[in-house]
Amino acid sequence: MIVIMKAKAEEEDVNQVIDAIKSLGLRTQLNFGAERVVVAVIGDISKIGEENFFRIRAMKGVENTVFVSKPYKLVSKDFKNEQTVIDVDGVKIGGKKIVVFAGPCSVENREQIMEVAEKIKKAGASMIRGGAFKPRTSPKDFQGLGEEGLKLLYEAKEETGLPIVTEIMDARDVGLLSEYADVLQVGTRNMQNYTLLKELGKCDKPILLKRGMWATMAEFLGAAEYIINGGNENVILCERGIRTFSDFSRNTLDLSIIPAIKDESHLPIISDPSHGTGRRSLVLPMSKASVACGADGLLIETHPNPDKAISDADQTISLSAFSKLMEDIKNITKAVGREV
Amino acid sequence: MIIVMKLGVDESQVQETIQKIKDLGFNTHLSKGENRTIIGVIGDVSSIDESDVERLRATPYIEEVVRVSKPYKLVSRDFNKEDTVINVDGIEIGGKKIVVMAGPCTVESKDQIINIAREVKNSGATILRGGAFKPRTSPKDFQGLGKEGLEFLAAAKEETGLPIVTEVMDTRDVKLVSEYADILQVGTRNMQNYALLKELGKYDKPVLLKRGMWATLKEFLSAAEYILAGGNNNVMLCERGIRTFSDFTRNTLDLSIVPVLKKESHLPVIVDPSHGTGRRDIVKSMTLAAIACGADGVTIEAHTDPQKAISDADQTISTLDLHELMGEIKYISRMFGREI
Numbered sequence: 001m002i003v004i005m006k007a008k009a010e011e012e013d014v015n016q017v018i019d020a021i022k023s024l025g026l027r028t029q030l031n032f033g034a035e036r037v038v039v040a041v042i043g044d045i046s047k048i049g050e051e052n053f054f055r056i057r058a059m060k061g062v063e064n065t066v067f068v069s070k071p072y073k074l075v076s077k078d079f080k081n082e083q084t085v086i087d088v089d090g091v092k093i094g095g096k097k098i099v100v101f102a103g104p105c106s107v108e109n110r111e112q113i114m115e116v117a118e119k120i121k122k123a124g125a126s127m128i129r130g131g132a133f134k135p136r137t138s139p140k141d142f143q144g145l146g147e148e149g150l151k152l153l154y155e156a157k158e159e160t161g162l163p164i165v166t167e168i169m170d171a172r173d174v175g176l177l178s179e180y181a182d183v184l185q186v187g188t189r190n191m192q193n194y195t196l197l198k199e200l201g202k203c204d205k206p207i208l209l210k211r212g213m214w215a216t217m218a219e220f221l222g223a224a225e226y227i228i229n230g231g232n233e234n235v236i237l238c239e240r241g242i243r244t245f246s247d248f249s250r251n252t253l254d255l256s257i258i259p260a261i262k263d264e265s266h267l268p269i270i271s272d273p274s275h276g277t278g279r280r281s282l283v284l285p286m287s288k289a290s291v292a293c294g295a296d297g298l299l300i301e302t303h304p305n306p307d308k309a310i311s312d313a314d315q316t317i318s319l320s321a322f323s324k325l326m327e328d329i330k331n332i333t334k335a336v337g338r339e340v
Numbered sequence: 341m342i343i344v345m346k347l348g349v350d351e352s353q354v355q356e357t358i359q360k361i362k363d364l365g366f367n368t369h370l371s372k373g374e375n376r377t378i379i380g381v382i383g384d385v386s387s388i389d390e391s392d393v394e395r396l397r398a399t400p401y402i403e404e405v406v407r408v409s410k411p412y413k414l415v416s417r418d419f420n421k422e423d424t425v426i427n428v429d430g431i432e433i434g435g436k437k438i439v440v441m442a443g444p445c446t447v448e449s450k451d452q453i454i455n456i457a458r459e460v461k462n463s464g465a466t467i468l469r470g471g472a473f474k475p476r477t478s479p480k481d482f483q484g485l486g487k488e489g490l491e492f493l494a495a496a497k498e499e500t501g502l503p504i505v506t507e508v509m510d511t512r513d514v515k516l517v518s519e520y521a522d523i524l525q526v527g528t529r530n531m532q533n534y535a536l537l538k539e540l541g542k543y544d545k546p547v548l549l550k551r552g553m554w555a556t557l558k559e560f561l562s563a564a565e566y567i568l569a570g571g572n573n574n575v576m577l578c579e580r581g582i583r584t585f586s587d588f589t590r591n592t593l594d595l596s597i598v599p600v601l602k603k604e605s606h607l608p609v610i611v612d613p614s615h616g617t618g619r620r621d622i623v624k625s626m627t628l629a630a631i632a633c634g635a636d637g638v639t640i641e642a643h644t645d646p647q648k649a650i651s652d653a654d655q656t657i658s659t660l661d662l663h664e665l666m667g668e669i670k671y672i673s674r675m676f677g678r679e680i
Binding site: 214216217218242244245246247248249252253254255256257258259260263276277279281282285286288289290291292293294331332334335336 | 554556557558582583584585586587588589592593594595596597598599600603616617619621622625626628629630631632633634671672675676
C-alpha cells in the first residue's frame with residue numbers, strides 16, 4: 001500500500017501517518033518527490049484491512065491511499081503457474097478440449113429436459129445446464145421447480161451420461177444440490193454473496209462462478225479467492241457480460257477479460273454468449289469470438305421451442321441451431337489449436 | 341411512432357393529441373387497452389422533427405413517445421442490401437479480404453514513419469496508419485507534427501506503396517489532409533462533431549468513422565448517416581471500445597456490435613483492438629476474436645520500438661509481433677473463407 005500525501009501536507013501530518021502504520025506492526029519507507037511525500041507501507045499488507053485503509057485515507061494531510069498488491073493470491077499465476085484442469089466425470093475443463101455446457105434456462109418438465117439432453121448430447125455438448133432454483137428479477141416470476149427440477153436433471157443425466165451444472169442460490173441448499181449436480185453454478189447476482197462463497201469453499205463440487213455484472217476483474221478474482229481459500233480449488237470462471245450504457249445487447253460481453261484472466265490466473269474461464277448478448281442472432285458469432293480469444297468453454301442456452309421458453313426466450317437458440325453452432329465452431333477451434 | 345397516454349386521460353385529451361398529429365400531416369391509429377390508450381402514428385415518421393417529438397413528450401398527459409422506425413436510413417440494409425465495398429488504391433474493404441491497417445499512434449519523424457512503413461509492408465499488412473493531427477487529453481501533450489507529419493506519411497507511401505489512413509480533426513483541415521491521405525479517420529471524440537461529419541460528406545475520400553466511446557449503436561449509425569447524407573458513401577465503421585466501469589482494460593471492446601452492424605448496415609466494419617483494450621498483451625487475442633465474429637478488418641498500433649513511442653506506448657505492439665500476428669490473421673481468415 002502507498003499513502004500519497006497532499007502537496008501542502010506538513011511534517012507533522014506525515015509523522016502521524018507513519019505512527020498509524022507502525023501501530024499496525026508494519027514498516028514505512030518515505031519517498032520525497034518534487035511536490036509531495038509518498039509513504040510506502042512495507043510488510044504483510046493483509047494486516048491493514050479495509051477499515052484501516054480508509055481510516056488512513058481520512059487522516060489530515062493525506063491525498064489518497066492505494067493498494068498496490070493484489071487482493072487475491074491463491075487464484076493468481078504468481079501462486080500457481082500451471083493451468084488448472086478440472087475433471088468432472090471425465091470431462092476435463094481447462095485442457096485442450098473446448099467444453100460446451102448447454103441446456104435451457106429453466107428446467108420446465110420431463111419431456112423438455114429429456115429432449116434437450118438427447119439432442120445436445122448428439123450435437124457434441126459435454127454437459128447439460130438447467131436451472132431448478134431461479135434468481136428472477138421479479139418475485140412474481142417463475143422461481144424454478146426446485147428439487148423436482150433437480151430430479152428431472154438427474155434422470156436426463158442417467159439417460160445420456162451428461163454431467164449436470166445447475167445454479168445454487170442459498171448456502172443452505174449446498175447439501176441438497178450436491179446430491180444431484182456435478183458442478184454448482186454461482187449466478188452473476190450472487191458473485192459477492194460471501195456466505196454462499198464460503199460455504200462452497202467447504203464442499204468438494206466444482207464451482208462455476210459467473211462474473212457479477214458490476215464486477216471489476218479484481219473483484220471477480222477476489223470472489224474466486226473466497227472459494228479456494230475455503231479449500232475448494234475447483235473453480236471455473238465465467239464471463240457473462242457487464243452492465244454498460246450500450247443498449248443494443250442485454251449486457252456487454254467483455255471478451256477482453258478472457259485473455260486478461262488467462263494471463264493473471266491459472267483457473268479455466270468460459271464464456272456465456274447467451275446472457276452476454278441477450279440476442280439469439282449473436283450467440284453464434286460471439287461463440288466463435290470467445291473461442292478465438294482463448295475461452296476454455298461455452299455456456300449456451302438452448303430449448304426445443306425457444307419462443308415458448310419460460311425464461312430468457314430472447315437469447316435461447318433452438319436445438320437445431322445448437323447443432324449447427326457445434327459444427328460451425330469446429331473451424332475456429334482448430335485454428336486456435338484446440339478441439340471440441 | 342407510438343404515443344402512450346398517461347393513465348386516466350380523458351377523451352378530449354386523446355382527441356387533442358390526435359389533432360396535433362394530424363397537424364403534422366400524419367394519420368393515426370387509436371388503440372384502447374384496459375388501462376391505457378395508445379396512439380400509433382402512420383406514415384413516414386422519419387420526417388418528423390425531433391423538436392416536435394420533444395414537444396409531444398413534454399405534454400402533461402402523455403406518458404411516452406416511442407420512435408419505432410430508425411433514425412437512419414442510407415446506412416441501413418433495408419436501403420442497400422449489398423455489402424458496400426470500398427476501393428482504396430486497389431485494396432477492397434468490405435469484400436472477401438480482411439484489411440489490416442497498422443502503424444504508430446503518432447508520426448514522430450520521417451525516419452520513424454518510413455522504417456515502420458517498411459516493416460508494416462513486410463508483415464503483409466495493407467494500409468499504413470499514423471497520426472499527424474493528434475487529439476490528446478491534455479493540451480500540454482504533443483499535438484502531432486501537423487502538415488509536416490502528412491508529408492512524412494506521403495514519403496512513407498512513396499517508399500512502400502502503402503495507402504495512408506490518418507485522422508482529421510478540424511473542418512478547415514479536410515482539404516489539406518485529403519491531399520495526402522487515402523482514408524480520413526474521424527476519431528472517437530469527434531464522432532458527433534457534426535460540422536466535421538457534414539464537411540466529410542462533401543468529399544469522395546473514404547472515411548474511417550470511429551465509434552464514440554459513449555455512443556449507442558443508433559448514435560453510431562446516425563453519425564455515419566450524416567456523411568452518407570452529404571453524398572459520400574465510402575464510410576467504414578470502427579469499433580474501438582466504450583467507456584465502462586471495468587478497469588482492467590483502457591476501454592471495453594464491445595465486439596458484439598460487429599455482427600449487429602453487419603446485419604443492420606451495409607458498411608464495412610473494422611475493429612481497433614489497440615484502443616479497445618489499451619493492453620499490448622491482449623491485442624493479438626482480440627484481433628482474432630474480431631475476425632471470428634465477422635469484422636472486415638482491424639487497425640493496429642505498431643511501432644519498431646513501442647517503449648519509446650510518444651503516445652499510446654502501453655497498447656502498441658512491436659513490428660516484430662505484427663509479423664507474427666499477420667501469420668495468425670492469415671490462418672484464421674482462411675478458416676472463415678476470407679483472405680488477406
